[in-house]
Amino acid sequence: ASIVKVDRKMLLDKYINAEKEKENQLEKLFEAGSIDEQEKFIREKIIAERIAIYERMSGTTVLRKPFYYLVVYDKDQSVIREIITNAISNFIEAGMTSRMLGNRELAVFLKYNFTDNFEESDVDLLAEEELMSWVKPTEIRFTPKSATVDGIETYNYSVRNFPLSVLNAWGYQMFNIEDTKVVMNIEPYEKYKAVRMIDRSLIELASQSENSFKASSMLDKKTHIETLVDVLRMLQNDNETLFSVTLHFTIYNKEGLKSAEAKKNLKKTIKRIVTEQGFELADNFCKQQKAVISSNISRYDACPEFARAIHSGSVAAVFPFVLSTVMDDGGSILGTSGNFPVIVDFFKRDRERVNSNMVIMGKSGSGKSFATKTILTNLAAENSKIFILDPENEYNYLAKNLGGRLIDVGTATQGRINPFHVVTTLDADEDGLGAKVDNFAVHLQFLEEYFRVILPGIDAQALEYLNNLVVEVYARKGIDFGSDFSRLRAEDYPIFDDLYALIKEKLAEAKVDYDVVNLRILANFVSKFAKGGRDSNLWNGHSTLTVKENFTVFNFQSLLANKNGVIANAQMLLVLKWLDNEIIKNREFNLKYGTNRKIVVAIDEAHVFIDPKFPVALDFMYQLAKRIRKYNGMQIVITQNIK
Numbered sequence: 001a002s003i004v005k006v007d008r009k010m011l012l013d014k015y016i017n018a019e020k021e022k023e024n025q026l027e028k029l030f031e032a033g034s035i036d037e038q039e040k041f042i043r044e045k046i047i048a049e050r051i052a053i054y055e056r057m058s059g060t061t062v063l064r065k066p067f068y069y070l071v072v073y074d075k076d077q078s079v080i081r082e083i084i085t086n087a088i089s090n091f092i093e094a095g096m097t098s099r100m101l102g103n104r105e106l107a108v109f110l111k112y113n114f115t116d117n118f119e120e121s122d123v124d125l126l127a128e129e130e131l132m133s134w135v136k137p138t139e140i141r142f143t144p145k146s147a148t149v150d151g152i153e154t155y156n157y158s159v160r161n162f163p164l165s166v167l168n169a170w171g172y173q174m175f176n177i178e179d180t181k182v183v184m185n186i187e188p189y190e191k192y193k194a195v196r197m198i199d200r201s202l203i204e205l206a207s208q209s210e211n212s213f214k215a216s217s218m219l220d221k222k223t224h225i226e227t228l229v230d231v232l233r234m235l236q237n238d239n240e241t242l243f244s245v246t247l248h249f250t251i252y253n254k255e256g257l258k259s260a261e262a263k264k265n266l267k268k269t270i271k272r273i274v275t276e277q278g279f280e281l282a283d284n285f286c287k288q289q290k291a292v293i294s295s296n297i298s299r300y301d302a303c304p305e306f307a308r309a310i311h312s313g314s315v316a317a318v319f320p321f322v323l324s325t326v327m328d329d330g331g332s333i334l335g336t337s338g339n340f341p342v343i344v345d346f347f348k349r350d351r352e353r354v355n356s357n358m359v360i361m362g363k364s365g366s367g368k369s370f371a372t373k374t375i376l377t378n379l380a381a382e383n384s385k386i387f388i389l390d391p392e393n394e395y396n397y398l399a400k401n402l403g404g405r406l407i408d409v410g411t412a413t414q415g416r417i418n419p420f421h422v423v424t425t426l427d428a429d430e431d432g433l434g435a436k437v438d439n440f441a442v443h444l445q446f447l448e449e450y451f452r453v454i455l456p457g458i459d460a461q462a463l464e465y466l467n468n469l470v471v472e473v474y475a476r477k478g479i480d481f482g483s484d485f486s487r488l489r490a491e492d493y494p495i496f497d498d499l500y501a502l503i504k505e506k507l508a509e510a511k512v513d514y515d516v517v518n519l520r521i522l523a524n525f526v527s528k529f530a531k532g533g534r535d536s537n538l539w540n541g542h543s544t545l546t547v548k549e550n551f552t553v554f555n556f557q558s559l560l561a562n563k564n565g566v567i568a569n570a571q572m573l574l575v576l577k578w579l580d581n582e583i584i585k586n587r588e589f590n591l592k593y594g595t596n597r598k599i600v601v602a603i604d605e606a607h608v609f610i611d612p613k614f615p616v617a618l619d620f621m622y623q624l625a626k627r628i629r630k631y632n633g634m635q636i637v638i639t640q641n642i643k
Contacts, residue, residue: 002071002297005175005182005320006112007064009120012054015343018330019051025383032593035550039403046381050333054341063339064116066176068321069101069109073299095351096321107131113181113297115150116252140292146253147288153253155267156284156291158246162308163278164227168317173273174247175320180270181250183295186243186315197242197309231311241312246303248295249274249281282306332378346379346634347598356634357625361642368638369394372602375636376551377402384598385586386551387579391608393557404551409571410558412538415545417574419450420474421493422485423581426627440481444470446577453614454570455525462525465518469506473499496540500530538571545578560608569614576620583631590632599633607641 030040091098114137141148234240284291290302331345407414422443473494507519586599609617
């Protein structure tokens with residue numbers, strides 16, 4: 001077999017076509033009324049900019065990406081198919097995409113073994129019987145140091161010395177040198193021949209060790225003997241196989257490398273990478289023809305003098321299939337890494353990416369907010385509904401530029417959230433059914449937590465008394481565990497005035513000291529939230545907060561600036577509960593209209609929201625991180641304070 005890496009031209013056409021399809025999706029969203037004309041116009045500009053980036057990258061330089069191939073040789077095609085089928089199964093099990101090449105794919109691969117000075121699309125214009133002629137080079141010229149294939153000069157090196165031991169993935173650096181083809185040929189020895197060969201080597205080394213008087217030489221021989229003994233033990237006891245292995249490099253002299261200095265630097269780079277791994281290169285001086293043959297796709301290796309016997313464990317450890325660049329199909333381009341664009345689909349699912357949540361970390365001024373804005377801008381152009389919790393007024397302009405909405409949560413001027421308004425939460429919706437009884441029960445539990453926050457210092461008995469009064473104030477509005485909340489309007493729910501009026505009524509009728517004491521405590525606490533109270537503007541009234549826009553920023557700056565932790569935590573609790581309901585509504589929207597709208601919740605400077613006394617935000621982030629995946633969503637946490 002051979003393991004082969006070639007650098008193929010990377011075409012960005014499919015990414016450009018994917019962006020154009022996103023433009024079509026925007027048009028459909030506009031027609032459905034999901035986005036308005038301003039939102040559509042802005043998002044089209046974002047997509048147009050991404051297309052322009054791809055076109056610039058395609059026009060300025062030819063990008064090449066490593067492709068890896070496993071080539072199996074045998075006289076019997078059925079044996080080859082069985083081996084390849086098993087190999088594909090193993091690759092897939094390891095999380096790697098793999099397939100057997102068809103005729104035209106095979107022709108492209110074979111042609112890349114000679115040159116990359118061609119267009120891959122040309123293969124589609126050929127008949128089957130023309131493929132082999134297309135693959136073959138027209139002319140190969142040899143000099144003592146190089147071979148020129150169809151006008152492209154190449155330098156062909158071979159590894160002539162291997163280290164005694166290697167680490168896992170020892171081949172990934174050598175296989176991933178740019179503008180280089182790498183071929184590793186492997187062929188198994190028959191077991192009895194392998195054992196006999198090692199025996200002979202051990203006898204020879206033992207003899208050399210006895211006749212050596214240098215300590216360094218004796219130590220080297222001793223290490224070599226121990227290694228061979230280990231290999232012999234594995235062959236005889238562990239069912240290992242011994243392979244004859246050769247490793248060949250073909251370096252392409254591209255445009256810009258015409259100068260002697262550039263060629264010299266390229267060769268130095270190759271030699272440095274190889275020698276750092278403990279290998280030694282042969283430049284094949286006056287052997288370029290043999291080197292070209294050996295690195296071709298065939299069983300014949302014309303450089304048997306460079307073969308090294310390696311057991312199957314070390315051969316398997318070569319693992320060259322390492323590509324650090326992320327280029328997801330259908331993703332958004334966020335920047336570049338080296339020469340490659342970084343294209344990320346945050347909603348891709350595979351063995352490693354099981355959800356879309358992310359954390360963006362970095363010290364102050366390192367670019368966290370800029371990175372977040374870049375990501376959110378890209379997501380906004382791709383059928384996403386985005387909510388941001390912003391403690392420092394960082395996203396004001398972005399919201400305006402994207403046709404979004406900015407909500408100051410320190411006032412109720414842009415929308416009020418009535419604490420008594422029952423909405424479906426992720427807790428109640430955990431089974432996906434949104435049961436009516438659960439909604440009310442969960443909301444009563446929520447109100448108990450909410451009262452603990454806004455009524456600091458209230459004793460347990462008074463709080464329990466308040467819980468009972470809350471049930472009664474709902475009952476007076478005709479709301480109980482059996483109510484159909486989907487039919488209720490915002491005006492149907494009680495407000496703080498209703499609760500305060502009930503407390504005063506009960507206090508006027510109270511005869512028992514226990515009732516009087518508790519009701520007086522509650523009247524004192526609740527009065528500041530009813531009409532005329534100093535905190536009535538935030539919560540005393542029916543819910544008016546509705547968001548049609550697809551980009552919403554909750555600005556907490558004014559709320560946090562007041563240094564009133566009680567009010568800030570209570571308002572945060574309401575906003576987060578409201579967001580729970582929006583997440584559920586997004587899923588219902590997708591089911592109703594057959595769309596795939598994503599929902600994104602970003603918490604900027606997340607550490608600012610965390611209060612050790614009232615871990616409201618922390619609990620929300622924890623619960624949301626576990627659940628939002630089920631709702632086609634993602635949570636982004638941004639912080640400079642990991643602790």
